[in-house]
Amino acid sequence: MTTSLAPVITLTTDFGRDSPYVAAMKGVILSHHPAVRIVDVTHSIPPQDIRNAAWVLEEVAPYWPEGTIHVVVVDPGVGTARKMIYAAWESAVYLAPDNGVLSRLARRSPPTTIVALESRQYWLPTVSNTFHGRDILAPVAARLSLGLDPRALGPPLAKLVEIPWSEVSVMPGKIKGTVRSIDSFGNLVTDIAADKLTDVPTDPEQVCVRCDEHETQGLFRTYGDQPPMTLVAIIGSSGYLELAIVGDSAEMMLGVRAGTPVSVIW
Amino acid sequence: MTTSLAPVITLTTDFGRDSPYVAAMKGVILSHHPAVRIVDVTHSIPPQDIRNAAWVLEEVAPYWPEGTIHVVVVDPGVGTARKMIYAAWESAVYLAPDNGVLSRLARRSPPTTIVALESRQYWLPTVSNTFHGRDILAPVAARLSLGLDPRALGPPLAKLVEIPWSEVSVMPGKIKGTVRSIDSFGNLVTDIAADKLTDVPTDPEQVCVRCDEHETQGLFRTYGDQPPMTLVAIIGSSGYLELAIVGDSAEMMLGVRAGTPVSVIW
Amino acid sequence: MTTSLAPVITLTTDFGRDSPYVAAMKGVILSHHPAVRIVDVTHSIPPQDIRNAAWVLEEVAPYWPEGTIHVVVVDPGVGTARKMIYAAWESAVYLAPDNGVLSRLARRSPPTTIVALESRQYWLPTVSNTFHGRDILAPVAARLSLGLDPRALGPPLAKLVEIPWSEVSVMPGKIKGTVRSIDSFGNLVTDIAADKLTDVPTDPEQVCVRCDEHETQGLFRTYGDQPPMTLVAIIGSSGYLELAIVGDSAEMMLGVRAGTPVSVIW
Numbered sequence: 001m002t003t004s005l006a007p008v009i010t011l012t013t014d015f016g017r018d019s020p021y022v023a024a025m026k027g028v029i030l031s032h033h034p035a036v037r038i039v040d041v042t043h044s045i046p047p048q049d050i051r052n053a054a055w056v057l058e059e060v061a062p063y064w065p066e067g068t069i070h071v072v073v074v075d076p077g078v079g080t081a082r083k084m085i086y087a088a089w090e091s092a093v094y095l096a097p098d099n100g101v102l103s104r105l106a107r108r109s110p111p112t113t114i115v116a117l118e119s120r121q122y123w124l125p126t127v128s129n130t131f132h133g134r135d136i137l138a139p140v141a142a143r144l145s146l147g148l149d150p151r152a153l154g155p156p157l158a159k160l161v162e163i164p165w166s167e168v169s170v171m172p173g174k175i176k177g178t179v180r181s182i183d184s185f186g187n188l189v190t191d192i193a194a195d196k197l198t199d200v201p202t203d204p205e206q207v208c209v210r211c212d213e214h215e216t217q218g219l220f221r222t223y224g225d226q227p228p229m230t231l232v233a234i235i236g237s238s239g240y241l242e243l244a245i246v247g248d249s250a251e252m253m254l255g256v257r258a259g260t261p262v263s264v265i266w
Numbered sequence: 267m268t269t270s271l272a273p274v275i276t277l278t279t280d281f282g283r284d285s286p287y288v289a290a291m292k293g294v295i296l297s298h299h300p301a302v303r304i305v306d307v308t309h310s311i312p313p314q315d316i317r318n319a320a321w322v323l324e325e326v327a328p329y330w331p332e333g334t335i336h337v338v339v340v341d342p343g344v345g346t347a348r349k350m351i352y353a354a355w356e357s358a359v360y361l362a363p364d365n366g367v368l369s370r371l372a373r374r375s376p377p378t379t380i381v382a383l384e385s386r387q388y389w390l391p392t393v394s395n396t397f398h399g400r401d402i403l404a405p406v407a408a409r410l411s412l413g414l415d416p417r418a419l420g421p422p423l424a425k426l427v428e429i430p431w432s433e434v435s436v437m438p439g440k441i442k443g444t445v446r447s448i449d450s451f452g453n454l455v456t457d458i459a460a461d462k463l464t465d466v467p468t469d470p471e472q473v474c475v476r477c478d479e480h481e482t483q484g485l486f487r488t489y490g491d492q493p494p495m496t497l498v499a500i501i502g503s504s505g506y507l508e509l510a511i512v513g514d515s516a517e518m519m520l521g522v523r524a525g526t527p528v529s530v531i532w
Numbered sequence: 533m534t535t536s537l538a539p540v541i542t543l544t545t546d547f548g549r550d551s552p553y554v555a556a557m558k559g560v561i562l563s564h565h566p567a568v569r570i571v572d573v574t575h576s577i578p579p580q581d582i583r584n585a586a587w588v589l590e591e592v593a594p595y596w597p598e599g600t601i602h603v604v605v606v607d608p609g610v611g612t613a614r615k616m617i618y619a620a621w622e623s624a625v626y627l628a629p630d631n632g633v634l635s636r637l638a639r640r641s642p643p644t645t646i647v648a649l650e651s652r653q654y655w656l657p658t659v660s661n662t663f664h665g666r667d668i669l670a671p672v673a674a675r676l677s678l679g680l681d682p683r684a685l686g687p688p689l690a691k692l693v694e695i696p697w698s699e700v701s702v703m704p705g706k707i708k709g710t711v712r713s714i715d716s717f718g719n720l721v722t723d724i725a726a727d728k729l730t731d732v733p734t735d736p737e738q739v740c741v742r743c744d745e746h747e748t749q750g751l752f753r754t755y756g757d758q759p760p761m762t763l764v765a766i767i768g769s770s771g772y773l774e775l776a777i778v779g780d781s782a783e784m785m786l787g788v789r790a791g792t793p794v795s796v797i798w
Contacts, residue, residue, distance in 0.1 A: 008296055008300070010289070010293075015716055016716030016717075017283050017284045017549055017576075018549045018572070018574045018575055018576040019574065019715070019716045020573060020574050020588045020591055020592050021715075021716075021769070023542070023571065023572065023573040023574060023592050023595075024591070024592050024595045026571050027542075027571070027592060027595030027596040027597070027600075028595050030540055030569065030571070030596070030597050031595065031596060031597045034540070034569070034597055037296065037300070038571075039289065039292050039293070039296070039304075040284070040289065041286060041289040042284045042285065042286050042289060043284055044283065044284040047717055048779065056286045059286055059290070060286050060289050060290050060293060063289075063290045063293030063294050063297065063400070064293040064296070064297060065293070065296050065297045065300055068293075076779065078754060080754065128767075128768075128769040128771075129753045129754040129766070129767070129769075130754055130766065130768055130769045131769030134595070134769065135769075183285070183287075184281055184282030184283075184285045184287075185281075185282070185313055221395045222344060222346065222395040222396055223342075223344065223396065234395070234396065235394075235395070236394075236396055237287070237394040237395075237396045237397030237400065237401075239394075247314065247342065274562055274566070276555070276559075283549055283550050303562065303566070305555065305558050305559070305562070305570075306550070306555065307552060307555040308550045308551065308552050308555060309550055310549075310550040322552045325552055325556070326552050326555050326556050326559060329555075329556045329559030329560050329563065329666070330559040330562070330563060331559070331562050331563045331566055334559075449551070449553075450547055450548030450551045450553075451547075451548075451579055487661045488610060488612065488661040488662055489608075489610065489662065500661070500662065501660075501661070502660075502662055503553070503660040503661075503662045503663030503666065503667075505660075513580065513608065515579075
């Protein structure tokens with residue numbers, strides 16, 4: 001892929017789709033840098049659900065042009081002592097509250113640079129107590145896209161705030177994980193990565209996948225391999241084990257929620 | 267209208283509003299062609315509803331710059347034998363699964379070129395089994411917008427997959443059709459095109475429009491011609507007969523769904 | 533902030549997010565001006581709710597590049613005698629039905645120019661009766677962004693249509709206002725502007741905020757200052773008094789709707 005010349009700024013928030021708050025952020029960004037590209041990742045993070053946002057950021061991270069600036073506003077602590085930060089990886093930078101929302105990314109590899117946003121001259125002249133996305137992150141993102149040196153934004157930080165994540169346990173003949181999120185089709189996305197499943201036999205008769213009291217045989221390649229209304233286990237497009245009802249919503253049919261344990265047994 | 271210099275890529279999917287899957291497709295497109303314009307048509311096609319998508323594509327088709335590249339991902343057969351295709355008309359090209367989703371467009375005029383997407387060198391290096399929109403269509407769209415010759419994408423195809431459509435029947439003094447979709451205001455959009463209604467008398471007293479057990483007199487010019495809460499029949503903005511409750515949702519008030527028969531009698 | 537070179541066109545409608553009607557408007561705009569930037573403010577104005585749209589326009593107005601063209605389609609009278617207008621302020625122009633939707637902006641300062649859109653040569657060749665956003669406003673917006681003199685659009689008008697607004701009453705020790713809208717977090721946004729609250733004591737013990745039968749002490753700086761599930765009154769990010777339940781939806785918890793009286797007593 002080629003490096004982007006026109007910088008891209010993405011937005012990930014819990015403002016709800018179509019919120020005028022999102023529009024205000026875009027207006028601020030364009031006021032500072034009219035030529036920048038703004039792309040929505042999602043504004044439907046469940047309100048204040050830092051974990052959900054952390055998974056989404058991990059999932060979409062591989063697909064952006066080099067140098068993309070990701071702005072994240074899932075910020076239950078807005079206006080309190082939590083820091084707003086700049087965190088850089090090799091291929092992209094993030095502006096976010098330092099509340100764990102970047103911790104899935106950081107588990108893959110630690111950021112190369114972290115800066116606490118403290119230099120008020122790069123913010124809007126008036127900063128509200130409740131909307132730092134618009135008043136701090138939007139103008140800072142626009143200025144970074146124009147070439148501002150991130151070291152000007154404030155003092156460096158040694159590490160990000162972390163939040164605990166349940167671990168996937170791998171035993172001989174058994175892997176235990178968790179439903180981590182549910183996609184818009186009602187598919188149950190687990191935290192069991194494909195690379196943990198390499199020892200699982202290919203013969204469906206020898207593999208059982210269990211979620212709550214529900215069970216299915218085998219790991220399949222795609223939804224279309226099984227008849228409609230069947231529960232199937234597949235490696236989803238994000239590289240994690242998913243449970244799906246062919247042609248319907250597993251969430252609705254099974255009543256399963258994020259946090260439910262999942263096991264693969266062979 | 268002028269021909270677009272900056273190419274436009276549109277997206278039509280059933281991923282649900284605000285899906286990170288959509289964001290991943292945009293990231294892939296921008297990674298290959300940072301300057302391209304990406305516009306959402308809709309991501310709220312009912313899951314796997316090929317017919318609904320086919321109507322939407324027909325409805326918005328007239329309004330885009332020449333050379334627009336439309337990417338369509340309503341793909342219940344993802345990962346199975348169905349082909350992914352390029353189909354070109356004079357003013358626009360489409361990238362879609364070959365499952366009938368382009369068949370309303372093809373009824374208006376057949377495409378000038380159809381190509382099966384088989385040249386893997388234009389796809390992402392790793393192709394998942396469940397997300398060909400991101401892994402195949404997005405990079406191919408970006409490359410077409412950069413000038414790639416579509417003949418490089420794969421072998422030509424003679425025709426598109428077709429799906430059956432209920433026909434509107436025109437008799438002396440009577441036209442029978444169907445509610446084909448419901449818009450966001452709850453208006454019932456039928457498949458009876460305006461050009462079939464030229465013989466209908468203009469005197470409202472002489473015309474009856476029936477939908478299920480509901481009935482209204484006359485074909486009106488606009489919603490505002492009748493008092494609030496009245497059922498009215500009008501020629502909608504897409505050029506088809508619509509039934510609406512003035513100031514409210516006909517879908518909610520009448521409990522009517524897509525597929526319900528509609529007749530105009532005079 | 534710098535003046536935008538690439539003009540921006542924003543869209544505010546009640547079409548419902550993800551409506552193909554919105555996509556058609558974007559297609560029309562890009563067909564006339566491929567290089568223009570289009571940004572959604574919101575498409576989730578409650579259907580035909582002119583007042584809600586008027587508040588949204590006021591709220592986001594300060595944040596756009598100079599010269600932004602705002603297109604507003606909340607138009608219960610589409611196809612009737614209501615005029616479509618161009619209204620200019622110093623920093624931005626608006627294209628909208630003349631139905632009061634610009635009246636909150638006009639209360640802040642009257643527009644410098646108003647023109648009735650009557651010159652059909654700037655519209656689409658065929659104008660439907662029910663979709664003037666696509667057929668009139670979209671092509672006019674694109675042409676303005678290309679430099680068309682607004683005086684060419686039609687005859688000047690002396691004033692905008694006004695709609696009545698309930699007034700905030702300020703008495704010694706008491707301010708009475710109204711919940712004017714509810715945001716996507718379920719926060720109750722009132723019509724009591726921050727500048728009316730300068731006399732309110734800072735000691736929470738001395739201030740009571742009442743909404744319906746619900747009551748809370750004090751005006752706070754931010755949501756995070758109080759324990760979860762507490763009702764708090766704060767100055768929101770739009771500069772108006774808001775009532776919020778910390779970490780939850782005040783709308784759902786209290787069952788309060790737009791129009792409910794709110795008072796601040798000290």
